Structure formats: C-alpha cells, structure tokens
Amino acid sequence: MACDFDISEFSLLDVPDDYIDDPYRYFAALRERSPMHRNPDGTVILTRYDDCVAAYRDPAVWSSDKKDDFGQKFGASAPLYEHHTTSVVFIDPPDHTRIRRLFQAAFTRKALAAFEPRIIALVDGYLDRFEEQGSMEVVEDLSFKLPIEVVCDMLGVPARDRLLIRSWAVAILTALEPSIDREQFDTGNRAVVEFKDYLRDLIKWRRSHPNEAAPTEVLTVLADAEADGEKLTETELLHQCIFMLNAGHETSTNMLSHGIHEMVRNPNEIRRLNSIPDLIEPMVEEVLRYQAPIQINNRRSIQDTEIGGVGIPRGTTVHLIVAAANRDPGQFPDPDRFDISRRPNRHLSFGLGVHICAGNSLARLEAAIAFRRLFARFPKLQLVSPAEIAPRLRFREVKRLHVSTH
Ligand code: HEM
Structure with missing residues (x-):
C-alpha cells in the first residue's frame, strides 16, 4: 500500500499511529523519497540496502562505540550506561576483538551439534503439549521457551530463572528504544543492578563447583x-x-513467532515446505528477511565521510534500518512477497562485518528444527485470533499469537 503521509515529516522519535501495524510502507517511502533522512535530533536514517552495507563494512569510519550517545541519553553514572557501553556489541576493535574471541568456543560447529538433540527434545515436548491441548499461545508455549532454555544451557545459568531473566532483558533492551520515559529508564537501571548481583552469585557458585563436563560453557x-x-x-x-x-533469547523468540505467524497467514507455503523439506533453510532466511527481529542498528561516524555520494560530517549517528534494507527492491525482487524459496537472500538481519551476530548459526538451527517439526506435525495450523505486535521500534516483537492445531 502506498504511503500518503508526508515523509519529510517522518521522525523515529514520534512515529505515526499506524507505524507498528505496517512500518514497511514508511520504510519504502523513505527509501524512495528520502533515503538519507534527517531525524529532528540530527541523526540520519538510512533505508537503502547498499547504504547500510557500506556502513557495516567500514568499522574504521563507522563506530559501534556508544559512549557519546548513551552519555547523553542515560548519563555516564547510570547502570544502563555501564551495561550498554561495555557489552561486546557496542565497542570497537581492539577491545571488541579481544572479547569476541572469548565467545568463539561456544559457537563452533561441534559445540552447536552437541545442542541439536537437546533442541529437538525441547521442541517435541512443546509440540506434545500442543497436541494434547489443541491450541497454544505461541510466544509463551514455544518461541520464548526454546531460546531461553538453550541460551541458559549455553551459559550455564539455571533455566528455572528464565522469567527473572526475561523481565530484566525486556527492561534493559527497552532502554535502547529511540525515546524512553522516566519509568522505563528507572526500570532499566534497576534491572542492570539486579542482573549483576544475580550473576556475581552465580559465578561465585560456579567457581566452587566447576563443570568439567561442559568446557565451552x-x-x-x-x-x-x-x-x-x-x-x-x-x-x-x-x-x-x-x-x-x-541477545540469545529476545531476538530468537521473535524470529520463531514471526515465522509461525507468516506461515499460518500463507498456508500454501506450509504445503510447499512439507512437500519439499529442503526448503527449510531458505524458509528460515525468508522469515528473517521479511520480519527482521532487530529492525534498527546504529553507527556513528568518527571522521568526515560520505555514503551514496552524500557527505556526512564526523560525529553523525546513523540508524541503519535493516528492516527497510531487507525490502529494497534493488536487492530483493518483489520484496513485499513472503516467498520461502527466495534465493539468493542476502538479508541484513544478523548485521554484517566485524559485529555480525555471533549466535547466528544457533538461531538458524533453532528455527530450522522448530519450524520443520511444527509444520510437519500440524500442517493445518490455524490462527485463533490476530497476532498482537508490541509498540516497539528497534525490536519487532510479537506479544501474543494464538494458534490451534486445525
Ligand atoms: C534471530 C535471532 C537473532 C538476531 C536477529 C540477531 C541479530 C543480531 C545483530 C543484528 C547483531 C549485530 C548488531 C550490530 O552490528 O550492531 C547481533 C550481534 C550479536 N548477537 Fe545476535 N541475533 C540473534 C540471535 C542471537 C543468539 C541466539 C545469540 C547467542 C546465543 C546472539 C549473540 C550475539 C552476540 C554475542 C552479538 C555481538 C557480536 C559482536 O558485537 O561482535 N544472537 N545479533
């Protein structure tokens, strides 16, 4: 549907009322009419595929360090500032390289293969329950549970604490929204403090009870x-x-929920997948492209530069609208069509370059197992009521999705 909104007025700080229902028509209008759009706060919104790729590919010019942005947003003494300026995703080399290297062992092919039977068993358990009950609330009963169980195992954190972890995660990640209120700020800060206390105790316990059976924990x-x-x-x-x-659960949860939602809305694609099981890999990629779980990434220029032939001064924060790049017709023919056999499909949902998602193979594995088993076992899956999408911009979150077996 064309966008009748005056796109020159578009602001990420105050999006139109119907933005959450369909952000993609705004992205299309931005890409066509204002591809380097200036937000009222002086930041720049990039929506073209090639422009996002250019910024991702050049970390020497486009920094991930958020000390300036978060100093202004949170204040340098806020726990949220400490968290978001220390975590691996928001720092530059050489510290980034040193820290990222430490994660590598958890994501080797061998380490992931060891998780496969566990993922299958978890999925089958959720599906047995679905069969017994005839309906499920997808987010609660499957798409939240699977990634949190897996990432808790991977870290060595008791999965019984998953609800606590989820509430801290939501509070900490919500603080990354382009604009937040006082309550969100306070809740986010409290969550960082409590999460640190929890982990300190857990690390102390682990040191006194080493887990020799899991060297990559x-x-x-x-x-x-x-x-x-x-x-x-x-x-x-x-x-x-x-x-x-x-990072290991919030985004994967949404990938799973969106995948189920898009397939239920396109029953022909369920039939195609079940008749050609090899479509599972391109199907997972299409879900990731079509509803990017992280819609917006950021970078800041640390020298005068240019993108797409347009000069950008040093110190400019850009929003890379991954979800818009993923529907750029220059890269993806008929981009608004959900097509599980789309190839090639070089979407940007895991980012690109030095910060490319360290957990992308795990996320893909979880998705392939969950989707394959769900649709093979319940080919007549139905939507019970319309999905509810949360009013968040950075993360495209399915809040509720109710389905029945037929
Ligand atoms: C569908 C699921 C997922 C999506 C869409 C996703 C997306 C992303 C994106 C876009 C980035 C790069 C951010 C940037 O360049 O600024 C990233 C980084 C990262 N992700 Fe994921 N992610 C997912 C799942 C996971 C999982 C399951 C894990 C771990 C268990 C994980 C761990 C990480 C880590 C450690 C980084 C930081 C990498 C770095 O800065 O070098 N992610 N993710």
Missing part, C-alpha cells in the same frame, strides 16, 4: 578469562553475560 570460559587477570575485567565479565543472555 560460556560462564566458565568468561570467568576463567577474568581470573587470568588480563583478558577480561569483572565489569566486562558481568556485562558480556547479561548481553549474551539477552
């Missing part, structure tokens, strides 16, 4: 790096754990 690897005295400070250790727990 992230908590152990990071705690050992901290004990080494040079590789990681205590503050870094705590914030990488918080980041990993948050």
Whole structure:
C-alpha cells in the first residue's frame, strides 16, 4: 500500500499511529523519497540496502562505540550506561576483538551439534503439549521457551530463572528504544543492578563447583578469562553475560513467532515446505528477511565521510534500518512477497562485518528444527485470533499469537 503521509515529516522519535501495524510502507517511502533522512535530533536514517552495507563494512569510519550517545541519553553514572557501553556489541576493535574471541568456543560447529538433540527434545515436548491441548499461545508455549532454555544451557545459568531473566532483558533492551520515559529508564537501571548481583552469585557458585563436563560453557570460559587477570575485567565479565543472555533469547523468540505467524497467514507455503523439506533453510532466511527481529542498528561516524555520494560530517549517528534494507527492491525482487524459496537472500538481519551476530548459526538451527517439526506435525495450523505486535521500534516483537492445531 502506498504511503500518503508526508515523509519529510517522518521522525523515529514520534512515529505515526499506524507505524507498528505496517512500518514497511514508511520504510519504502523513505527509501524512495528520502533515503538519507534527517531525524529532528540530527541523526540520519538510512533505508537503502547498499547504504547500510557500506556502513557495516567500514568499522574504521563507522563506530559501534556508544559512549557519546548513551552519555547523553542515560548519563555516564547510570547502570544502563555501564551495561550498554561495555557489552561486546557496542565497542570497537581492539577491545571488541579481544572479547569476541572469548565467545568463539561456544559457537563452533561441534559445540552447536552437541545442542541439536537437546533442541529437538525441547521442541517435541512443546509440540506434545500442543497436541494434547489443541491450541497454544505461541510466544509463551514455544518461541520464548526454546531460546531461553538453550541460551541458559549455553551459559550455564539455571533455566528455572528464565522469567527473572526475561523481565530484566525486556527492561534493559527497552532502554535502547529511540525515546524512553522516566519509568522505563528507572526500570532499566534497576534491572542492570539486579542482573549483576544475580550473576556475581552465580559465578561465585560456579567457581566452587566447576563443570568439567561442559568446557565451552560460556560462564566458565568468561570467568576463567577474568581470573587470568588480563583478558577480561569483572565489569566486562558481568556485562558480556547479561548481553549474551539477552541477545540469545529476545531476538530468537521473535524470529520463531514471526515465522509461525507468516506461515499460518500463507498456508500454501506450509504445503510447499512439507512437500519439499529442503526448503527449510531458505524458509528460515525468508522469515528473517521479511520480519527482521532487530529492525534498527546504529553507527556513528568518527571522521568526515560520505555514503551514496552524500557527505556526512564526523560525529553523525546513523540508524541503519535493516528492516527497510531487507525490502529494497534493488536487492530483493518483489520484496513485499513472503516467498520461502527466495534465493539468493542476502538479508541484513544478523548485521554484517566485524559485529555480525555471533549466535547466528544457533538461531538458524533453532528455527530450522522448530519450524520443520511444527509444520510437519500440524500442517493445518490455524490462527485463533490476530497476532498482537508490541509498540516497539528497534525490536519487532510479537506479544501474543494464538494458534490451534486445525
Ligand atoms: C534471530 C535471532 C537473532 C538476531 C536477529 C540477531 C541479530 C543480531 C545483530 C543484528 C547483531 C549485530 C548488531 C550490530 O552490528 O550492531 C547481533 C550481534 C550479536 N548477537 Fe545476535 N541475533 C540473534 C540471535 C542471537 C543468539 C541466539 C545469540 C547467542 C546465543 C546472539 C549473540 C550475539 C552476540 C554475542 C552479538 C555481538 C557480536 C559482536 O558485537 O561482535 N544472537 N545479533
């Protein structure tokens, strides 16, 4: 549907009322009419695929360091500032390289293969329950549970604490929205403090009860790096754990919910997947492209530069609208069509370059197992009521999705 809104007025700080229902028509209008759009706060919104790629690919010019932005937004003494300026995703090389290296062991092919039987067992358990009950609330009963169970296992955190972790994650990640109110700020700060206290106790316990059976357990690897005295400070250790727990479930939860939602809305695609099981991989990619769980990434120019031939002064914060780039017709023919056989599909949902999502293979594995087993077992899956989408801009969150077996 065309956008009748005057796009020159568009602001991420005050989006139109119907934005959450369909952000994509605003992205299309921006891409066509204002591809380097100036937000009222002086930041710049990029919506073209090539422009986002250019910024991702050049970390020497486009920094991920958020000290300036978050200093203004949170104040340098806020716990939210400490968290979001210490976690691996918001720092530049060489610190970024040092810290990212520590995660590698958790994501090797071998480490992920070891998780596969566990993911299958978890999914089958959720589906058995679905069969018994005839209906499920997808977010609560499957798409939140699976990634949080897996990431808790990966870190070595008791999954019984998942509701606590979820509430901290929501509070900490909500603070990344383009604009937040006082209550969101206070809740976010409280969440960082409580999460750190929780992890301190857990790390102490782990040190006195080493888990020799799981040498790649992230908590152990990071705690050992901290004990080494040079590789990681205590503050870094705590914030990488918080980041990993948050990054490892919030986005995957939404990927799973969106995938189920899009397939139920396109029953022909369920039939196609069931008759050609090899479509599972392109199907997962299409879900990621079509409803990017992280819609917006940011970078800041640390020197005068240009993008798409337009000069950009040093110190400019840009919003890379990944969700818009993923529907750029120059890269994706017929971009608003959900097509599980789309190839090639070089979407940007995991970012690109040095910060490309460290957990992308795990997320893809979870999705492939969950989607394949769900649609094979319940090919007549139906929507019970319209999905509810949360009013958040950075994360495209399905709040509720109710389905029945037929
Ligand atoms: C569908 C699910 C997921 C999506 C869409 C997603 C998306 C992203 C994106 C866009 C980035 C890059 C941000 C930037 O460049 O500024 C990122 C980074 C990261 N993600 Fe994911 N992610 C997902 C799942 C996961 C999982 C399951 C884990 C771990 C268990 C994880 C761990 C990380 C880490 C550690 C980074 C930081 C990498 C770095 O800065 O070098 N992610 N993710």
